[in-house]
Amino acid sequence: MSNLETAMATLIQTFDKYAGADGKRATLSKAEVKTLMEKELPGLLKAAKNPEAVDKLLKSLDSNGDAEVDFQEFVFLVATLACTAHNRPAK
Numbered sequence: 848m849s850n851l852e853t854a855m856a857t858l859i860q861t862f863d864k865y866a867g868a869d870g871k872r873a874t875l876s877k878a879e880v881k882t883l884m885e886k887e888l889p890g891l892l893k894a895a896k897n898p899e900a901v902d903k904l905l906k907s908l909d910s911n912g913d914a915e916v917d918f919q920e921f922v923f924l925v926a927t928l929a930c931t932a933h934n935r936p937a938k
């Protein structure tokens with residue numbers, strides 16, 4: 848696989864790993880998002896500092912308003928972070 852294909856496979860594997868913790872495999876609950884961020888995005892959490900930042904982030908991620916993060920919303924988060932890292936605002 849190419850690097851980009853590997854990156855996409857990693858996104859899928861990471862989502863599935865954490866989304867399945869509560870038996871609802873299709874979405875990340877708030878607790879699952881928290882665990883995922885602590886384990887996989889520790890630099891981001893450190894940068895956030897504010898303990899309410901995760902709640903705010905989850906709310907902003909949850910574009911369909913069901914209080915769960917689905918794969919599309921998760922990919923949007925990662926894409927947004929990638930855009931930030933690339934120094935271009937996400938639209």
Ligand SMILES: [Ca+2]
Binds near residue numbers: 866867868872874876
């Ligand atoms: Ca779940």
